[in-house]
Amino acid sequence: MIDQLNTLVTGLLGPAGPLMVVAGLAFVLILASIPLMLNQKPDPMDKLRETAKQKVDSETRAILRDKRRNAKLNKYAQYLEPKSAEELGQVRLRLLQAGYRSRDAVRLYYLAQVVLGVGLLTAGVVYYLMFKATPDATMQQKMFYMIGPGAVGYMAPKYWITRRVEERREQITQGFPDALDMLLVCVEAGQSLDQSIVRVARELRASYPALADEFQxxxxxxxxGKDKTQVLNDMGERCGVQDVASFVTVLNQAASFGTSIADALRIYAAEMRDKRVMRAEEKANKLPTKMTLTTMIFTVPPLLIILVGPSIVSIANLGSMSPN
Incomplete structure (x- = not known):
């Protein structure tokens, strides 16, 4: 049958007839496959690759923006950074404890001090010259209206950082016992320490974001690939909480001596729970002492008025009724 078709095609189209028929069939198949290719659904893997590429591009653009911003601050780096490396390290550690981890945190901190100090100083001078300037004004009044706002503006960033540090320490202290319990459950369930830390960081995000950031x-x-001991020590420095520093020491010792991390976590988690109960009892015991002064302020004066008031009124009436 194939020979007959070959003979027929050769008789109609010549010796090159079979090749022409094959080429025509290939052309027809290509034309038929074009609509199928156009209607084909996109591959999910291609979507993932495209999404990842867009994310990388956006991160690259963000990094470029950061570099341009850094270039602007680099012009004034000698005015926005301490001259001593020790002081620079202390300020950077303080900002890390407050939750500010960007590369330019130190420079922005000093920039805020300069801008607020100079700005409020200028505002104070203008306000004094326009509204408070009098010939008999004393030096204390001049300093209060002119230098006072500048000093407040210069100290405001330091006060803000101090408040932030205290708030983060309080949040970490409150959430650390719960984090240890969750970490112990994950380790006893068979997860590694790294996986447990990732899980705890995800679960703590809603309740204690500061502690979740540290675990993340x-x-x-x-x-x-950073050394685990160094990572834990850095966490202890960033948090600035004694409980976290002790926890880091426990984990490092367990890793050094080859003891079970689950046993170490179990004992330390029990101690942290007891310590939290002791802190609550301490606050409860301080409450009566704090309430005593308030009770005296709001109770004793009304009581004296009720007891002594009628006698004072009576004495006043007798004095008015006595003959002149």
Missing amino acids: IISHEMKA
């Missing part, structure tokens, strides 16, 4: 930083640094 640990997980990222461990994935990057």
Whole structure:
């Protein structure tokens, strides 16, 4: 049958007839496949690749923006950074404890001090010259209206950082026992310490974001290949909480001596729970002492008025009724 078709095609189209028929069939198949290709659904893997590429591009643009911003601050770096490396390290650690981890945190901190100090100083001078300037004004009044706002503006960033540090420490202290309990559950369930830290960071995000950030930083640094001991020590410095520093020491000792991390976490978590109960009892015991002064302020004066008031009125009436 194939020979007959070949003979027929050769008789009609010549010796090149079979090749022409094959080429025509290929052309027809290509034309038929074009609509199918146009209607084909996109591959999910291609979507993932495209999304990842867009994310990388956006991160690259963000980095470029940061570099341009850094270039602007670099012009004034000698005025926006301490001259001493020790002082620079202390300020950077303080900002890390407050939750500010950007590369330009130190420069922005000093920039805020300069801008607020100079701005409020200028505003104070203008306000004094326009509204408070009098010939008999004393030097204290001049300093209060002119230098006072500048001093407030210069100290405001330092006060803000101090408040932020205290708030983060309080939040970390409150959430650390719960974090240890969750970490112990994950470790006893068979997860590694790295996986447990990632899970705890995700679960604590809603309740204690500051502590969740610290655990997330640990997980990222461990994935990057940084030494685990150094990672934990850095966490203890960033938090600035004694409980976290003790926890870091416990984990490092357990890793050094080869003891079970689950046992160490179990004992330390029990101690943290007891310590939280002791802190609550301490606050409860301080409450009566704090309430005593308030009770005296709001109770004793009305009581004296009720008891002594009628006698004072009677004495006043007798004095008015006595003959002149």
